[in-house]
Amino acid sequence: MKQASRLHVSIWQGLFAPKGTPKEIIGKINAAVVEALADRSCRRAEGHRPELPTREQQNTRGFGAYHKAGSREMVAIIKAANIKPAG
Amino acid sequence: MARVQQALGQTVIIENVGGASGTIATGRVARADPDGYTLIIGGVNHFRRQRRGLPAELRSVEGLSPISMLRVGADADLSRNSLPATNLKELLVWLKANPDTVTFGTGGLRAHRTSPACRCRKRPATSFSSYRSVARLRHCQSVARGQLTSSSTRLRRAIDRAPAVAHAPTP
Numbered sequence: 001m002k003q004a005s006r007l008h009v010s011i012w013q014g015l016f017a018p019k020g021t022p023k024e025i026i027g028k029i030n031a032a033v034v035e036a037l038a039d040r041s042c043r044r045a046e047g048h049r050p051e052l053p054t055r056e057q058q059n060t061r062g063f064g065a066y067h068k069a070g071s072r073e074m075v076a077i078i079k080a081a082n083i084k085p086a087g
Numbered sequence: 088m089a090r091v092q093q094a095l096g097q098t099v100i101i102e103n104v105g106g107a108s109g110t111i112a113t114g115r116v117a118r119a120d121p122d123g124y125t126l127i128i129g130g131v132n133h134f135r136r137q138r139r140g141l142p143a144e145l146r147s148v149e150g151l152s153p154i155s156m157l158r159v160g161a162d163a164d165l166s167r168n169s170l171p172a173t174n175l176k177e178l179l180v181w182l183k184a185n186p187d188t189v190t191f192g193t194g195g196l197r198a199h200r201t202s203p204a205c206r207c208r209k210r211p212a213t214s215f216s217s218y219r220s221v222a223r224l225r226h227c228q229s230v231a232r233g234q235l236t237s238s239s240t241r242l243r244r245a246i247d248r249a250p251a252v253a254h255a256p257t258p
Contacts, residue, residue, distance in 0.1 A: 012131050012159040016113075016151040020121035026154055029123060033155040051160035064153045071136040 012053065014063060030060045109133030110145060117150025128157065 015033060017026060036042055037052055056062035077083075092099050104112035109129055119125035127133075134153075137146045164178065172178040 009162070010131075010159050011162045012156050013128060014131075014134065014156045015154040016116065016127050016129070016134065017123060017154055018116055018119045018121040018125060019150045019152045021123055021152055022121070025123035026152060029126070030155050033157070037157070051158040053156035053159045057156040057159065060154055063156045066156070067134060067153050070131065074135065 012057075014067070026060060030058075034058050110147060113151060114144060114147040117147040126154070127151070 015029070017029070034055075037058060043052070053063075057066055088099065088101070104115060106112075109132065112127060112129065113133055116125055116127040134148050134151070137148055139146075164175065166172060166178065170178075170181065172181040
């Protein structure tokens, strides 16, 4: 199919904690998630079309940067296209 | 779930807090004790930065810290099989020509922003049905049964759970 637009938007799911959660705890949970995502049974459950994030996206800092950049990108698009909330 | 509880040696509660496009859920977690015992899993739509002008309780994403991405993929628009459109371009043409007959389903309100039905200029005539949660895929099932014209969901979900409907990936 010919691409109708150069805009590429990915749909992702992520894990968050309340702000202020100690770094050590975040690190521990992140390590467990990374381990689980690398697990064979997890990959098998994903089937032949895995939608697993890259190592960088699994990383807390990498995911944080991706999350921020995504919001910034949307703000820029909304401003450029002059999109206003309806009603 | 039983295995998780066994491994951790304690009760784990999963609460599906639907409503207000996830704002209720993100607010609950943002206000929870930051001790690692309350976490939230959600989609990109739940964690978009909210407008500065909104009251603090609606800007709950500012109160969250990212841990990890869990999966990433494409979004998909589904339509009933009897719809003549087979790709996005045709769907947009069809929506513009048939604004009065369109019924569009979403899991929550978010898909309104990305859906082809939303891009259709004659939108006021389009009938939107918001389903409270995407988890059970009721909106996809309704499309399959012909109750709705089209719907938006994750591509992977569309392939796995709604094989009876045609789908065209959103660019």
